[in-house]
Amino acid sequence: MLDIKKIRNDFPILSREVNNKPLIYFDNAATSQKPISVINSLTEFYSKYNSNVHRGVHTLSMESTDLFEEARNRVAKFINSKNSESIIWTRNSTEGINLVSNSWGRKNIQPGDEILVTAMEHHSNLVPWQILADINKAKLVILPINNDGTLNLDEIDTFINSKTKIVSAVHMSNSLGTINPIQELCSKAHKVGAKFMLDGAQSVPHIPTDVADIDCDFLVFSGHKMLGPTGIGVLYVKPEILEEMDPFLTGGEMVLEVSYEKAKWNELPMKFEAGTPNIADAIALGEAIVYLENIGMQNIRNHEIELTEYALSKFKSLDKLTLFGPLDPLIRGGILSFHSEDIHPHDIGTFLDHEGIAIRTGHHCTMPLIRSLNIPATSRASFYIYNTKDEIDYFINTLGNAIRYFTDVK
Numbered sequence: 001m002l003d004i005k006k007i008r009n010d011f012p013i014l015s016r017e018v019n020n021k022p023l024i025y026f027d028n029a030a031t032s033q034k035p036i037s038v039i040n041s042l043t044e045f046y047s048k049y050n051s052n053v054h055r056g057v058h059t060l061s062m063e064s065t066d067l068f069e070e071a072r073n074r075v076a077k078f079i080n081s082k083n084s085e086s087i088i089w090t091r092n093s094t095e096g097i098n099l100v101s102n103s104w105g106r107k108n109i110q111p112g113d114e115i116l117v118t119a120m121e122h123h124s125n126l127v128p129w130q131i132l133a134d135i136n137k138a139k140l141v142i143l144p145i146n147n148d149g150t151l152n153l154d155e156i157d158t159f160i161n162s163k164t165k166i167v168s169a170v171h172m173s174n175s176l177g178t179i180n181p182i183q184e185l186c187s188k189a190h191k192v193g194a195k196f197m198l199d200g201a202q203s204v205p206h207i208p209t210d211v212a213d214i215d216c217d218f219l220v221f222s223g224h225k226m227l228g229p230t231g232i233g234v235l236y237v238k239p240e241i242l243e244e245m246d247p248f249l250t251g252g253e254m255v256l257e258v259s260y261e262k263a264k265w266n267e268l269p270m271k272f273e274a275g276t277p278n279i280a281d282a283i284a285l286g287e288a289i290v291y292l293e294n295i296g297m298q299n300i301r302n303h304e305i306e307l308t309e310y311a312l313s314k315f316k317s318l319d320k321l322t323l324f325g326p327l328d329p330l331i332r333g334g335i336l337s338f339h340s341e342d343i344h345p346h347d348i349g350t351f352l353d354h355e356g357i358a359i360r361t362g363h364h365c366t367m368p369l370i371r372s373l374n375i376p377a378t379s380r381a382s383f384y385i386y387n388t389k390d391e392i393d394y395f396i397n398t399l400g401n402a403i404r405y406f407t408d409v410k
């Protein structure tokens with residue numbers, strides 16, 4: 001059992017009020033809140049260590065380099081990467097996917113090849129592949145979903161075939177909450193000689209992640225969704241693939257030797273980190289990982305299963321709402337996406353905000369998926385370690401009031 005009261009005390013923002021009501025933060029799928037240790041880490045870096053990394057012989061530069069590389073090692077350990085060269089700092093998941101589609105994709109995708117993504121991808125894991133398919137004259141194939149929001153794997157061996165060169169799939173859907181059978185997708189991809197890329201933007205913050213166990217070739221995630229700052233993300237690449245990949249961005253930091261005619265690339269992972277990196281935020285992400293590890297990722301997952309189970313049961317008391325995604329909390333993250341025929345999601349979002357509750361409304365950057373559900377948008381409540389059953393009770397009660405307010409004939 002987590003000591004949620006103690007955890008909540010670590011997050012200063014949770015004690016503020018919104019519209020004279022205690023804040024209930026249920027927009028964690030968009031971005032998480034930050035514990036004081038992460039906030040302090042940023043202040044400490046700029047107060048004590050601020051200097052550029054890798055280039056300096058002076059003390060500050062060596063200290064900041066040590067902290068920066070220590071954070072990289074922490075990330076490697078957190079996802080069970082055997083070495084830290086496989087950890088490339090990016091700005092976010094989006095940049096990681098763009099790096100792979102440009103660096104690996106442009107070189108390895110041939111005309112007629114197939115790239116497989118699922119029907120529930122975030123735009124970040126769709127648009128880069130659309131562009132790659134267009135440029136390299138390949139075909140982008142979409143794996144469909146069932147009515148319950150799970151992947152339709154009935155014809156998976158047709159979808160993943162000898163033409164498939166990469167399968168890129170979301171682990172936990174940000175719109176439906178579905179947790180996908182990524183191990184199965186990964187092994188099917190490898191069987192036909194394709195690479196497997198995992199979009200872990202929603203899963204890495206909430207579920208223990210082991211890249212050696214999954215055997216994925218690429219994994220991306222974003223610091224800001226896992227208690228870390230904005231502007232820092234991670235791309236993991238299997239070492240043997242990393243060696244073969246060309247750089248994405250070029251310039252300073254990523255070169256070893258430069259003449260007026262040409263340049264020789266720096267060692268891994270710097271080869272993929274052109275320019276001054278986001279030093280302070282990388283170090284603060286390391287602090288976020290320390291915080292998560294102290295609680296334990298499996299404990300976090302268990303807490304969220306409990307919250308989800310509770311929320312799903314309470315949700316049954318509300319009529320006039322359609323809930324999307326699977327009902328089994330073991331294959332669903334702490335995300336509740338729902339729609340009412342009679343009320344626009346923005347009205348629901350605004351009503352809840354008046355009562356201090358922050359949820360997200362819209363297409364959640366999954367426009368094709370939302371359109372396929374024949375709705376304009378959904379309302380989404382998403383949980384994290386600091387959320388409680390009491391908050392869910394208040395949310396369900398307020399949602400009930402919202403439904404009555406907007407649908408009762410006056």
Ligand SMILES: Cc1ncc(COP(=O)(O)O)c(C=O)c1O
Pocket residue numbers: 029030092093094095122124125170172173174199201202222
């Ligand atoms: C499943 C999924 N993939 C990718 C992203 C993109 O993350 P970022 O905006 O941090 O790049 C998100 C963000 O919400 C997401 O939910």
